[in-house]
Amino acid sequence: DAKTTQPTSMDCAEGRAANLPCNHSTISGNEYVYWYRQIHSQGPQYIIHGLKNNETNEMASLIITEDRKSSTLILPHATLRDTAVYYCIVRVERDDKIIFGKGTRLHILP
Amino acid sequence: DTGVSQDPRHKITKRGQNVTFRCDPISEHNRLYWYRQTLGQGPEFLTYFQNEAQLEKSRLLSDRFSAERPKGSFSTLEIQRTEQGDSAMYLCASSAQGTTEAFFGQGTRLTVV
Numbered sequence: 015d016a017k018t019t020q021p022t023s024m025d026c027a028e029g030r031a032a033n034l035p036c037n038h039s040t041i042s043g044n045e046y047v048y049w050y051r052q053i054h055s056q057g058p059q060y061i062i063h064g065l066k067n068n069e070t071n072e073m074a075s076l077i078i079t080e081d082r083k084s085s086t087l088i089l090p091h092a093t094l095r096d097t098a099v100y101y102c103i104v105r106v107e108r109d110d111k112i113i114f115g116k117g118t119r120l121h122i123l124p
Numbered sequence: 125d126t127g128v129s130q131d132p133r134h135k136i137t138k139r140g141q142n143v144t145f146r147c148d149p150i151s152e153h154n155r156l157y158w159y160r161q162t163l164g165q166g167p168e169f170l171t172y173f174q175n176e177a178q179l180e181k182s183r184l185l186s187d188r189f190s191a192e193r194p195k196g197s198f199s200t201l202e203i204q205r206t207e208q209g210d211s212a213m214y215l216c217a218s219s220a221q222g223t224t225e226a227f228f229g230q231g232t233r234l235t236v237v
Binding site for chain 2: 046048055056057059060063099101107110111112113114115117
């Protein structure tokens, strides 16, 4: 079962930062927070992951609270192409499988 | 592009027929996963292989489902005696052991009529 809670849907204006929250209050010390997204009619795509420090790559930033019970994925300048379902996943790094929840459907509005 | 390839992209079949899907992972990825996704839901894990060994099967994988990866390269997923409830997108993913990122194919959409 998914160990995370996410809002069902969110809207964000094009060009603005999209902030997607995720709760993972039962996360264990050796579990990482992963984010994937799924654009319509495509397979999921890896975005970013982290353990306790904030992380940034070319796609997004990941902010993890100090108690690690929640995190936020930030898309700094959202475009229409960022419209997708975003999945927050908790897993042991290099675990054998990814367990998806229902994710957050992000709509980028022109 | 040498990403994960799935074939066919779409399949329509009559109830009771058998279907087989193929997945070609990224070259040298020794881990291969199968997922099923229905409308409005996240992908559900079905099974995974490390090389040719099938290491885990979900209870979702009924005895009508069988997956193989005979030479540790491509994999097939067969569904026997299809039912309307089998209609879904079937996704394949691969990863290299010791890495964190799994790469997904575009999926095979199955419609059972």
